[in-house]
Amino acid sequence: MQIIVTGAAGFIGSEVALRLLKEGFSVTGIDCFTPYYDPALKEARAARLAAFPAFRMERIRVEDAEAMEAIFRRDRPDIVLHFAAQAGVRYSLDHPREYIEANVVGSFNVIEFARRYGTQHLLIASTSSAYGANQKFPFEEQDATPHPLTIYAATKLASEFIAHSHAHLYGVPTTSLRFFSVYGPWGRPDMAFFQFTGRIFRGEAIDVYNHGDLMRDFTYIDDLVEAIRRLMDHPPKAEGEILRGDSLSPVAPYRLVNIGNASPVRLMDYIEAIEDAIGRKAQMNMLGMQPGDVKQTFADVTLLNQLTGYTPDTDYRTGIAKFVDWYRDYFKPE
Numbered sequence: 001m002q003i004i005v006t007g008a009a010g011f012i013g014s015e016v017a018l019r020l021l022k023e024g025f026s027v028t029g030i031d032c033f034t035p036y037y038d039p040a041l042k043e044a045r046a047a048r049l050a051a052f053p054a055f056r057m058e059r060i061r062v063e064d065a066e067a068m069e070a071i072f073r074r075d076r077p078d079i080v081l082h083f084a085a086q087a088g089v090r091y092s093l094d095h096p097r098e099y100i101e102a103n104v105v106g107s108f109n110v111i112e113f114a115r116r117y118g119t120q121h122l123l124i125a126s127t128s129s130a131y132g133a134n135q136k137f138p139f140e141e142q143d144a145t146p147h148p149l150t151i152y153a154a155t156k157l158a159s160e161f162i163a164h165s166h167a168h169l170y171g172v173p174t175t176s177l178r179f180f181s182v183y184g185p186w187g188r189p190d191m192a193f194f195q196f197t198g199r200i201f202r203g204e205a206i207d208v209y210n211h212g213d214l215m216r217d218f219t220y221i222d223d224l225v226e227a228i229r230r231l232m233d234h235p236p237k238a239e240g241e242i243l244r245g246d247s248l249s250p251v252a253p254y255r256l257v258n259i260g261n262a263s264p265v266r267l268m269d270y271i272e273a274i275e276d277a278i279g280r281k282a283q284m285n286m287l288g289m290q291p292g293d294v295k296q297t298f299a300d301v302t303l304l305n306q307l308t309g310y311t312p313d314t315d316y317r318t319g320i321a322k323f324v325d326w327y328r329d330y331f332k333p334e
Contacts, residue, residue: 002075006030006062006110007083011188012125012179014045015225016081021052028075030068030084032061036091037189044330045186062106072113079232082110082124085156088190089129089292092152103155104162111163115170121235122172123228124163128180128217128260128297129153138217138300141178141247141256150292160256168252173235177228180260180299184221184319185326193218196274196282197324201333205283208267212286215264215296220319223312227259230308243306260299261312273317277324 003020007013008029017027029049033039049055060067062084086092086102107124114122131139133147148154160176167174183193199206236248236255247256275281289295305311327333 001078002026002028003079003081004028004030004071004075004077005081005083007085008049008057009033009042009046010083011186012182012221012224013081013083014049014186015221016083016228017049017055019225019229021049021055024054026054027056028071028077029055029057030060030062030071031057032059036086036088041186041189061102062109063101065109068109069113069116072117076117077114078120080110080114080119080122081228082107082122084110085125087152087188089150089152090290091190092150093291096151099151099155103152104158107159108162111159111166115166115172119172121232122163122174123232124159124174124176126156126160126176126178126256127153128178128258128299130157130160130178131297132294137296138262138298139258140245140300141258141303142245149294164249164252164254167249167254171238171253173237173253175231175236176254176256177231178256178258178299179224180217180219180258180297182219182221182224184323187221187323193270193274193320193323196271197278197327198331200274200278200280200282201327203283205285206271207287208271208284209287209293210289210295212268212271213295214267214293215298216267216270217260217262217264217297217299218270218316218319219259219261219312220314223261223314224259227304227308227310227312230310231257231304234307243303245300245302247303257304257307258299258301259304259312260297260301261314261316262299262301264296264298265316270316270320273320274324276317277321
């Protein structure tokens with residue numbers, strides 16, 4: 001089976017690709033190694049994948065339609081896992097055009113070429129930020145999402161809508177995956193857990209927004225990979241069996257699935273877990289709410305469990321301890 005993984009040098013894409021390679025799949029990775037954060041970390045992730053003969057890395061942008069079509073024409077992938085994106089809520093406040101190009105134009109290219117070249121299951125990464133200003137908890141896949149709070153969230157919603165329309169028009173089985181605050185080894189340096197860890201090790205103060213009065217549904221990377229791997233084997237079917245709380249489209253082989261821990265954690269408890277793993281207390285700059293941020297996220301994962309029999313369950317303290325162990329080994333802080 002031939003698989004394409006976009007964003008294969010990224011945090012999630014590299015971990016999913018590694019899992020698939022270990023299982024014996026042939027994987028083509030697509031990544032452009034942007035300097036949004038240190039490309040050396042992306043190179044290190046890619047090096048782990050390059051150790052497998054069944055892996056090929058293509059260094060292109062998903063916005064490059066001609067280059068993307070050449071890869072799809074050559075590989076004719078059975079499954080496509082689309083993780084490439086311009087990530088980060090805060091970065092989108094000052095760089096909105098980059099999100100339109102990568103997350104809308106780039107996603108359209110992936111969706112369109114998956115259609116043209118016979119992909120059997122297209123899985124697209126989305127985000128819990130899509131729930132925007134929703135105040136009903138936990139977030140369910142059938143909740144309306146008319147109020148995105150950032151251009152990042154808006155572009156992810158746009159890719160969901162494009163994917164649904166293609167599934168309706170052309171019959172490509174498509175699953176959109178809404179991720180909730182993913183963390184763990186090999187993570188993204190722009191994310192709070194990574195920044196907190198680095199600053200505490202260096203004895204620098206950390207910025208704590210809304211004075212710490214935030215809750216997040218943190219999802220450990222290994223749990224996320226397991227959920228994605230299981231969902232690969234469950235492509236939606238038009239007019240398929242409707243499960244309780246199912247988001248299966250009534251007009252297309254399209255489904256939306258949350259992947260989270262279904263157990264929100266107070267930000268201050270999360271910081272305490274990092275402090276305990278490092279063995280140092282954090283200095284804190286207590287700040288107001290960040291523009292575009294939300295006070296709480298909380299995933300309903302009933303549908304994920306019904307489809308796969310799996311629910312993410314790594315305790316945040318266990319996950320943070322594993323991340324800090326990796327951080328020590330990779331960066332060797334004093």
